[in-house]
Amino acid sequence: MNDSDIDWQLETLRRQYVERLKNELKALLADMQPPGDAATGDRATLEALRHGLHRIAGSAGTFGFAQLGASCRSMELQVQEWLDERRSPTSDDFAALLERARACLAQLEADTLPAGAVSTSSPLAADSRRARIAILGDHQQSRSLVTTLKGLGYACHWFLMQEAAELGPWSADILLIDETGSPRSRWVKALAGLSKLPTLLLLSDEDTFQGRLDAVRHEVKGYFTPPLDMPALEQRIRHLTHLPEQEAYRVLIVDDDAQLAEHYRLVLLASGIDSQVVADPSQVLEVMHTFQPDVVLIDINMPGCSGPELARVIRLDEDWLRVPLIYLSVETDAHRQALALAQAGDDFLCKPISDEALSSAMLARAKRSRQLSAALDRDSLTGLMKHSAIKEMVEVEIARARRSGAAVCVAMLDIDHFKSINDTYGHAVGDQVIRRLANLLKQRLRRVDHVGRYGGEEFVAVLPSCTLEDAYRVIERMRQHFQELECVAGPKTFHATFSAGVASMNTRDTTEMLLDAADLAMYRAKRGGRNRVVKIERD
Numbered sequence: 001m002n003d004s005d006i007d008w009q010l011e012t013l014r015r016q017y018v019e020r021l022k023n024e025l026k027a028l029l030a031d032m033q034p035p036g037d038a039a040t041g042d043r044a045t046l047e048a049l050r051h052g053l054h055r056i057a058g059s060a061g062t063f064g065f066a067q068l069g070a071s072c073r074s075m076e077l078q079v080q081e082w083l084d085e086r087r088s089p090t091s092d093d094f095a096a097l098l099e100r101a102r103a104c105l106a107q108l109e110a111d112t113l114p115a116g117a118v119s120t121s122s123p124l125a126a127d128s129r130r131a132r133i134a135i136l137g138d139h140q141q142s143r144s145l146v147t148t149l150k151g152l153g154y155a156c157h158w159f160l161m162q163e164a165a166e167l168g169p170w171s172a173d174i175l176l177i178d179e180t181g182s183p184r185s186r187w188v189k190a191l192a193g194l195s196k197l198p199t200l201l202l203l204s205d206e207d208t209f210q211g212r213l214d215a216v217r218h219e220v221k222g223y224f225t226p227p228l229d230m231p232a233l234e235q236r237i238r239h240l241t242h243l244p245e246q247e248a249y250r251v252l253i254v255d256d257d258a259q260l261a262e263h264y265r266l267v268l269l270a271s272g273i274d275s276q277v278v279a280d281p282s283q284v285l286e287v288m289h290t291f292q293p294d295v296v297l298i299d300i301n302m303p304g305c306s307g308p309e310l311a312r313v314i315r316l317d318e319d320w321l322r323v324p325l326i327y328l329s330v331e332t333d334a335h336r337q338a339l340a341l342a343q344a345g346d347d348f349l350c351k352p353i354s355d356e357a358l359s360s361a362m363l364a365r366a367k368r369s370r371q372l373s374a375a376l377d378r379d380s381l382t383g384l385m386k387h388s389a390i391k392e393m394v395e396v397e398i399a400r401a402r403r404s405g406a407a408v409c410v411a412m413l414d415i416d417h418f419k420s421i422n423d424t425y426g427h428a429v430g431d432q433v434i435r436r437l438a439n440l441l442k443q444r445l446r447r448v449d450h451v452g453r454y455g456g457e458e459f460v461a462v463l464p465s466c467t468l469e470d471a472y473r474v475i476e477r478m479r480q481h482f483q484e485l486e487c488v489a490g491p492k493t494f495h496a497t498f499s500a501g502v503a504s505m506n507t508r509d510t511t512e513m514l515l516d517a518a519d520l521a522m523y524r525a526k527r528g529g530r531n532r533v534v535k536i537e538r539d
């Protein structure tokens with residue numbers, strides 16, 4: 001879905017909300033019969049009134065009716081006070097309340113196009129354009145660098161120093177300057193005429209503090225010395241171009257107000273966050289297992305189970321200890337917030353919340369949550385999931401595929417003759433080869449795919465909603481690519497290869513069975529001569 005689709009859906013939702021708001025206010029007004037003296041029926045009327053006002057207070061601001069929302073919140077607090085003090089309002093008090101509610105309706109009918117109700121495309125939306133990398137230098141080695149970077153999915157072009165003026169029209173995101181063998185002043189002078197510079201990375205043979213300091217003063221953002229550590233360069237480029245993480249952040253929204261929840265979902269979607277809405281708290285645990293949220297956003301007031309109660313139920317399970325639970329509520333009373341947080345939960349966001357505030361709060365929380373999970377689940381050499389985490393993802397995707405009926409495939413990859421790479425070039429070079437394959441996997445797989453380091457030089461990729469043929473094609477293309485990458489070991493270069501097995505899930509598969517099938521296919525690839533991909537079709 002693109003940004004204009006999202007805006008259109010938000011606008012449709014807002015129109016529906018305005019109609020709903022009018023109807024809810026009219027219903028409240030119709031129910032506002034002045035109560036008599038402390039009869040139980042009066043309490044029930046007040047309870048219903050408080051609930052109705054609370055609902056509007058929590059949602060109106062989100063759709064651009066901040067003043068109306070605040071007014072309903074203040075009326076809600078008034079009714080709450082009557083309820084807390086167990087006293088019936090006087091007829092004057094009640095008439096005043098009725099008047100305020102009528103004023104809200106009148107305001108709504110006069111002003112159905114609130115300013116700033118709908119957020120347009122979010123400034124936080126991820127840029128899906130391919131990053132453009134220019135290489136500036138006169139060495140022939142730039143040619144193989146171009147091939148490598150193109151293979152990783154970047155648009156890449158090599159410019160000689162004398163062609164530096166052409167860099168402007170090409171508008172690169174990153175400029176990698178190879179100054180080896182020439183003085184720094186050469187490229188500094190060559191770039192002086194450009195009005196706008198891309199992010200600069202430098203390959204230099206000056207391996208000194210002074211060399212780096214001087215580079216920083218020329219706005220260089222990454223510094224490399226020969227031999228070029230290709231995986232490190234790839235990592236730096238990924239970092240600087242803010243390429244989206246392998247998977248979009250996931251937020252689970254638990255709110256019984258369907259329109260409000262849908263609005264949040266669309267706002268988050270515009271920021272590149274996937275979210276899923278659950279209206280019924282009793283379904284939350286089940287959805288968490290399939291959706292694996294980074295953050296859970298919980299409405300405080302829900303029928304049958306309050307937000308803090310739901311948070312405590314979630315926290316019963318060890319699996320979810322690291323997932324932040326954020327309340328979203330009109331509650332601004334610090335004492336009540338503290339009470340809710342003391343039960344469970346990690347933070348409060350106050351309704352109404354602006355679209356931008358919601359997006360940035362969720363992005364920050366989700367990022368932190370991922371970082372924490374990563375520290376626990378990620379392999380330090382490659383940044384990929386560890387053995388147990390990727391196995392868990394196989395299980396999650398099998399369960400999801402069973403539910404949706406979609407296909408899921410698992411690929412197992414193993415670097416060929418890795419022991420001899422270690423023995424010939426040393427362990428550090430072996431590590432570099434592992435990181436290169438890891439980077440290639442990160443770069444080449446889709447955001448919905450999962451990839452992990454299964455063992456020393458062995459990797460597992462899980463490809464949901466993917467047929468065996470497609471999975472085979474993806475891995476085969478990656479194999480061809482990997483064999484072309486030049487690995488550097490001091491003055492020597494060499495090429496590494498991998499063998500892979502791909503298996504599709506069958507209807508009765510457990511995690512172990514599907515992994516065993518991929519392992520068997522990989523074994524056949526090794527037996528068949530290595531540097532190949534073998535697929536196993538299962539019913």
Ligand SMILES: Nc1nc2c(ncn2[C@@H]2O[C@H](COP(=O)(O)OP(=O)(O)OP(=O)(O)O)[C@@H](O)[C@H]2O)c(=O)[nH]1
Pocket residue numbers: 381414415416417418419420422426427428429430431434455456457526530
């Ligand atoms: N550099 C490095 N080596 C590792 C790491 N983990 C495991 N290894 C080495 O990887 C090698 C794996 O070798 P083998 O399983 O015998 O297989 P292979 O040499 O890859 O041969 P085939 O798989 O049959 O093509 C062993 O020598 C391990 O010590 C690591 O993190 N870094």
